[in-house]
Amino acid sequence: MKTCLVVDDSSIVRKIARRILEEMSFQVIEAEDGVDALVVCKRAMPEAILLDWNMPVIDGYQFLGHLRRMPGGETPKVVFCTTETSIDHISRAIDGGANEYIMKPFDKGIVTAKFQEVGLIELTEPTV
Template sequence: MKHCLIVDDSAVIRKVARRILEALEFRISEAEDGAKALAVCERDMPEAVLLDWNMPVMDGYEFLGHLRRMPGGTRPKVVFCTTESNVEHIARAMQAGADEYIMKPFDKDIVAAKFQEVGLV
């Protein structure tokens, strides 16, 4: 079973994403900020990360930079999931190593399509 780490400071978003991804047969870990997400990755590197941009402590962009420099950190497929919709944010995320980008609010079809595009389902 593939492992997906959901990183978002909103418990509601994590819960919704968890339900969608469990239905897609992922094992789920959660973190409410980038620093806690890095700790999860050190213990158990996921195949996928659903990543929020704006979070306290360490935002998604900073987390992604740290992740990609970790041993094995280039392997996870990273899907940014955020309310940031301008082209500059999307370009910055992709240049930092994100594999895909989805907007909030999202639904099962959107998540499934994006995860399929990056080869996870």
Template sequence: MKSCLVVDDSRVVRKVARKILEELHFACSEAEDGRQAMEACAREMPHAILLDWNMPVMTGIEFLRRLRKMSGGDAPKVVFCTTENDLAHIQEALSAGANEYIMKPFDSDIIQTKFAQVGLI
């Protein structure tokens, strides 16, 4: 079973995403901000990370840049999942090492196709 870390400061979004991902047979863990996500990745690298952009303490993009410099940090497939929906943000995410990008609102179809495209499913 593949693991997915869901990083979002909204408890509701984490719950919805978790439900969708568990239906896709992912073992999920959660983090409320970038720093918690860093700690989780330091303990164990997940296969996938579903990542919000705007969060307190540490933003998603900052987390991603740090993750990609960590030992083993190039392994997880990172899928942004954010309300930021303009080209500039998407390009910034891709150049920071994101594998896919979901613009909120999302549904299970979108998560499924995006995860399939990066080879997680």
């Protein structure tokens, strides 16, 4: 089972993301800020990270920089999930090493589509 680290300072967002990701057969680990997320990644690198931008202590963008410099830190697929919707933020995220970008609010369809795009889940054929 693949592991996804959900990094967001909102417990409500983490709960919603957990429900969606568990339905997609991910084991979910939660962190409420970038410092906690780095501790998780040092213990065991997840396959996927759903990452908020605006958090206390270390924000998502700073976390991403630290992650990508860690041993094995190039491996996880990082999908930003944030209220920051400007082209500047999206460009910075992708240039900084994010694989994809989701704008809040999100739903299962959006998360599924983005995780398919980055190869975290297989495309499924619709049943007739």
